[in-house]
Amino acid sequence: MRQRYMNLERLVNPRSIAVIGASQNPEKVGHVILKNNIDSGFDGRIYPVNINASGAIMGLKAYRSVLDIKRPVDLAIIAVPAAAVPGVMRECGRAGVKGAIVVSGGFAEVGETGLQDELTAIALRYSMPVIGPNCLGITDPRTRLDTLFLPSFKxxxxxxxxxxxxxxxxxxxxxxxxxxxxxxxxxxxxxxxxxxxxxxxxxxxxxxxxxxxxxxxxxxxxxxxxxxxxxxxxxxxxxxxxxxxxxxxxxEAGSEAAHxxxxxxxxxxxxxxxxxxxxxxxxxxxxxxxxxxxxxxxxQPLARGDRIAIITNGGGTGVLATDALYENGLELAKLSENTKRVLRKAMPPIVNVRLPLDMAGDADDKRFAAALDAIGNDKNVDAIMAIALFQTPGADSRVAATLIHYGTSMSKPMVVVSMGGSYTKTHKSMIESGGVPVYESPGDAAESLAALIRYSRYRYAKTHKV
Amino acid sequence: MSLMDYFKAEALLRRYGIRSVRSAYAESAHDAVRFANGKRIVLKAISRSALHKSKSGLVMADLDGEREIRLAYDALAKRAARYRPFRILAQRMAGEGGIEIIVGGKTDSQFGKLVLLGLGGVYVEAFRDFSVRVCPVGRAEAESMVMELRSRAVVAPNRRAVVMIANLIVRVSRLYSDNKISELDLNPVILHNGTYDAVDLRVIT
Structure with a gap:
């Protein structure tokens, strides 16, 4: 009988790994996996295992069997031909290995269900969580474990x-x-x-x-x-x-017969x-x-409702964005009187203070900051879509920095819409690595806000009993 | 699969507080006339081998007066002959002009019992407007099923209607969860005058 939930803690955060099928031959999967873990700097012990091993593989002492290691192994990465997998797994079980990843293919996916059942039975006998077979396994930029057999330069x-x-x-x-x-x-x-x-x-x-x-x-x-x-x-x-x-x-069409x-x-x-x-x-x-x-x-944080404020430095995209909101079941927010007062003072007279807020083509970082500051504090607004067209004279890296500042410090979610060529792309990646999502169309932005808001509602309903 | 007898199904529904229209088997045209008692009725032939009663021409609605009922009964019996064995059910007309919905249950091989709400009657397959949930379904979940229908403005134009349909879904979910039933159709359920009547039941055990 299988446990209801397998404990994956040691398997995912191993302190030591054995690469079974490790090889000097660069063509072998076991070679790539061993090399990737050495190159990425996995911060634990690495034991290469190969049935024909003598001496060292890639400078590490190699073993013929996991049973020869005589030290605790948290994770065995198995990359040997399918037929040899059950034998190797039994050895892992006897050696007290905490978990395994079977990279090898050649099981149920090619009709070898018997071989796969054998693998399952061995894992259950030793209560050993096993990922796979026929998989890439785990890569983890934090622990630097990397069982993927994909050459890292690719x-x-x-x-x-x-x-x-x-x-x-x-x-x-x-x-x-x-x-x-x-x-x-x-x-x-x-x-x-x-x-x-x-x-x-x-x-x-x-x-x-x-x-x-x-x-x-x-x-x-x-x-x-x-x-x-x-x-x-x-x-x-x-x-x-x-x-x-x-x-x-x-x-897929339903195949079950219906009465x-x-x-x-x-x-x-x-x-x-x-x-x-x-x-x-x-x-x-x-x-x-x-x-x-x-x-x-x-x-971004969860949202309290579905009233969205759109601010833009290009009128037309503001109109498109408003359409995109309604198509996704969201609403354009209505600014409070206080916010309007503040904005009238901060914006030049040509700016009509209502949503979508068109701050005009010459909007610079100060205008963006004034708008985000006022709207960020407006209780009638649940989330913000800021459209920044970097083709305009006023938009530069200072606008990007302003968007990052507000997009990471407000208590309501904010997304940015930016479309354009290489100058825009540079700023897009700047804003995104700063922690604010950027979308290439108002439609994508609205759909993503809608997904966040739907989930926010679910969470609220489940955590606040009505 | 086996189709539960109409009256057994009706009794089961009643135990869960689900309303269905007054019905009786009519073994003869005379039976049907007596059941009508001067009111308008519907006659339906019930057979395990006919899923689509109206498509198969096994429903004769809005029958008024002894002569009409007798003629309809004989015609129906003739039509149903190829779906033998069958029985003829007489029902009072319910909520004419009301909106028809479907409430049902189905067992999914992976997730178990599911409940469905949809626009019903002859529109079931034409519009395929329905929402599905896994049993058991509570009130809030049931309300969200109503709100999800494209036709919700017609099916549930006001808060009272939403609540009524949601309550019906919760009862069906409870009935379906508690009993050994593989599939279940209440189709149509007619919404009229702030209430509803299930006018056709199909319970498969």
Missing amino acids: IDKPSVGGVSFASQSGAVGSSVLDMINSESFGLSRFISYGNAAVVDEVDILNFLCKDRETRVVVFYIEGVKRGREFIEVAKRATIRKPVIILKGGMS SHTASLAGSTQAYEAVFRQFGFTEAKDLKDLFNFSKIFET
Whole structure:
């Protein structure tokens, strides 16, 4: 019998690792994994293991079996041919290894269900949490553990942050990992868990929801294995932190035979959607949503309502942004009389003081600051969308710095919209690394605000009994 | 799968405080006329092998007077012959012109019992306007199901209607959770004069 939730603590934060299948040969997966951990500077002991080992691999003393190490091993990274995996796992079990990641493929994904069942049985016999098989495993910029067999020069190293990303698919996982850097949000844990023969999405969600380093959980799944347990964990997870989920295969036609109208309407896709909505997940429809939502959730506080103030240095985009708000079920806020008074004093006479606030094309950092200061304190405003067109004469790095200052110090969420070429892109990445999300269109910004507000409502409803 | 007898299903609904329209089996045209007792009625042929009663021509509505009822009864019995075995159910007309909704339950292989609310009657498949939740569903969750419908302005134009439908969903969720039922359709439930009547029940055990 499996435990309800596998304990992943030691597996994810190992003090010592054994790379089984480590090799001098650069063509081997085991070589890349060992090299990545040495290069990234994993701060624990590293033991290369290879059945043919004699002497050292990459300058580290090598062992023929994990049983020969005679010191505690927290994590075994297994990269040997599928047929050899059960034998290696038994040795890990006998050596008291705390957890394993089976990188090797050749199991259920190619029809070898018997071999996969054997792997599961061994893991359960030794109560050893095992991630995989057929997976990339873990990369963690904090502990510098890196079990991915992707050559490190091919992938942008993400910076340390609060977003943890778990993916059933290694392919989706590695592309996301590569793109995280250009999307300017920081990574906490990356877990690619493949066939989920032992550790599944329930265990991972349970771990990440308690993990202090993780502020936002992002999941790519194609299905869950234990539906009711998934719901139980989700309930606890989503009242602690946002969980963004992208599910593949949502267009699949229902295959179950229906004897009622209800059953013919509510197929498996509708069941997943119901679960996501009911238990506080933020559903991403595609990878673009996934990135857009990750950055607002990582940096911005929850919202108290859905009244949005738009400020802009370009009138037309303010109109488009207003449309985008309503399309996403949000409202344009109405400024209080006091805010209007303050703004009338601060803005030049050509500026009409109402929302969307068009501060005119010559708006500089002082005008942005005056507007954000007044609106930030207005109780009629729940969140702010600041549109900064860097093509205008007044907009420069001082405007970017102002946006960072207000976007990281207010108690209400703020997003920035900026579209343009290389000058804009430079400022976009400046603002994002400063901790404020930037979107390339008012539509993306409004959709992300709507996701944040929906989640804020859920959290409020679940934590304040009515 | 087995279809629960209409009256067993009706009694089950009643135990959970769910209203359904007055009905009786009519073994003969004479039975139907006596049930009508001068009021207008509907006749339906019930058969395990016909899911879509109205599509299969097994519903004859708005029957007024002895002659009309007798003719309809005979015609219906003839039409239903190919869905043997069948029985004919007589029902009082409920809430004419009212909005029709569907409330149902379905067991998902992964997440278990689900409850559904949708625009009902003949519009179920045309508009596919529905919301789904996992059982058990509480009041707040049920209200959010109503608010999610595209047709909510028609289905629940005011607060009272929202509350009434939400209460119905909660009761259906409770009934469905408590009992060994695999699928459940109340379709349509007719909303009229600030109340509702389930006019067709399909409980599959």
